[in-house]
Amino acid sequence: xxxxxxxxxxxxxxxxxxxxxxxxxxxxxxxxxxxxxxxxxxxxxxxxxxxxxxxxxxxxxxxxxxxxxxxxxxxxxxxxxxxxxxxxxxxxxxxxxxxxxxxxxxxxxxxxxxxxxxxxxxxxxxxxxxxxxxxxxxxxxxxxxxxxxxxxxxxxxxxxxxxxxxxxxxxxxxxxxxxxxxxxxxxxxxxxxxxxxxxxxxxxxxxxxxxxxxxxxxxxxxxxxxxxxxxxxxxxxxxxxxxxxxxxxxxxxxxxxxxxxxxxxxxxxxxxxxxxxxxxxxxxxxxxxxxxxxxxxxxxxxxxxxxxxxxxxxxxxxxxxxxxxxxxxxxxxxxxxxxxxxxxxxxxxxxxxxxxxxxxxxxxxxxxxxxxxxxxxxxxxxxxxxxxxxxxxxx
Numbered sequence: 001x002x003x004x005x006x007x008x009x010x011x012x013x014x015x016x017x018x019x020x021x022x023x024x025x026x027x028x029x030x031x032x033x034x035x036x037x038x039x040x041x042x043x044x045x046x047x048x049x050x051x052x053x054x055x056x057x058x059x060x061x062x063x064x065x066x067x068x069x070x071x072x073x074x075x076x077x078x079x080x081x082x083x084x085x086x087x088x089x090x091x092x093x094x095x096x097x098x099x100x101x102x103x104x105x106x107x108x109x110x111x112x113x114x115x116x117x118x119x120x121x122x123x124x125x126x127x128x129x130x131x132x133x134x135x136x137x138x139x140x141x142x143x144x145x146x147x148x149x150x151x152x153x154x155x156x157x158x159x160x161x162x163x164x165x166x167x168x169x170x171x172x173x174x175x176x177x178x179x180x181x182x183x184x185x186x187x188x189x190x191x192x193x194x195x196x197x198x199x200x201x202x203x204x205x206x207x208x209x210x211x212x213x214x215x216x217x218x219x220x221x222x223x224x225x226x227x228x229x230x231x232x233x234x235x236x237x238x239x240x241x242x243x244x245x246x247x248x249x250x251x252x253x254x255x256x257x258x259x260x261x262x263x264x265x266x267x268x269x270x271x272x273x274x275x276x277x278x279x280x281x282x283x284x285x286x287x288x289x290x291x292x293x294x295x296x297x298x299x300x301x302x303x304x305x306x307x308x309x310x311x312x313x314x315x316x317x318x319x320x321x322x323x324x325x326x327x328x329x330x331x332x333x334x335x336x337x338x339x340x341x342x343x344x345x346x347x348x349x350x351x352x353x354x355x356x357x358x359x360x361x362x363x364x365x366x367x368x369x370x371x372x373x374x375x376x377x378x379x380x381x382x383x384x385x386x387x388x389x390x391x392x393x394x395x
Contacts, residue, residue, distance in 0.1 A: 007183050012143040012175040013038030015182045016108055019150035021052045022190040026077035029057040029068035033087040034120050035172040036110040040082055062087035066094035073103035074211055076202030082108035084172060086115060088126045098165050099134025101212050104157030105165040112172040113359045121360020122172045123324035128333050134227050136234055137302040139169040139272040143180045146170045148253035151190060152241045158197050161233040171274040185249055193248050231303040238300055256305035258297040259312050265294030268316045272298045275363055282368050306341050316349040320375045324357040331382035354385040361386055
């Protein structure tokens with residue numbers, strides 16, 4: 001356990017575990033799976049050592065882990081889980097129930113590619129597939145942001161205007177297994193920022209009620225509409241919590257989006273997660289060469305901040321989306337969302353979308369500059385940028 005507010009060098013997974021500990025969850029349930037294991041391993045040790053007073057449920061699968069935190073949250077507990085890749089997919093049935101029941105669980109999605117073929121390395125193909133479950137989705141660029149996001153996530157999820165689960169995406173290995181200097185708050189500071197969870201309704205023998213009962217067509221649409229409204233409410237709550245976090249801890253860990261030298265940019269790269277750091281460095285280098293290049297980071301993917309993105313990109317001539325996912329047979333998911341942002345507007349920039357980094361393939365400066373060159377020459381909406389032609393066979 002990190003005792004006091006100070007900058008310490010920690011593995012990303014340990015930083016997340018410390019953040020979760022400081023939030024005082026009542027119940028943790030998770031199944032270990034690479035590269036998520038270190039998070040729940042650290043939390044399990046904290047519970048065993050008496051540092052964290054929580055019920056740590058050792059389950060037989062990720063489906064069971066999601067079911068356990070669903071039940072715990074329904075009973076009024078602050079609950080947490082973490083997973084990745086195939087384990088995340090195994091949770092899917094329960095994820096819809098968690099969101100539909102309006103249970104404010106926090107879930108760390110350690111981003112890793114999915115099978116087949118099997119990979120243990122990073123892309124965001126797993127969590128991006130859950131964009132329609134009802135979970136709020138936030139993506140961390142670095143480990144300090146991941147730590148801060150978890151403390152904010154519980155406050156966002158438990159806000160009476162929201163009452164929805166929050167997913168925090170962090171890149172497997174790239175963040176979870178790298179060591180960075182992290183500023184860790186004190187328990188007293190977090191307690192002041194995040195009060196104990198007080199549910200409106202919860203399961204108890206003293207006041208029996210039913211949750212998730214069968215509903216008829218007369219009521220189902222309204223229930224789903226209210227979930228949608230709660231997501232829309234999060235567009236206001238997320239920035240509010242970020243500002244409150246800055247006032248308390250002195251760090252502004254991000255808003256719905258984050259811009260980097262976009263004010264006068266003619267070319268703007270758009271991405272999520274740790275890839276943003278690569279793009280910032282490349283944009284700085286291109287700036288030194290006299291090219292007006294900026295970067296837009298999407299921190300909040302659900303709810304999708306259409307207005308803020310439109311404002312950030314409206315002055316550009318060329319927008320280039322780089323993302324570690326693809327909706328097969330269509331395009332990159334983020335590129336589709338950006339294109340929808342511009343629908344019906346006038347004087348919009350040209351848009352290119354590139355799929356990169358699948359299965360942990362390095363996204364190098366050479367790769368990014370290749371994409372820039374292609375985008376300047378012609379439109380590209382779903383181009384796999386870093387293919388090795390020697391490995392391809394005719395389909």
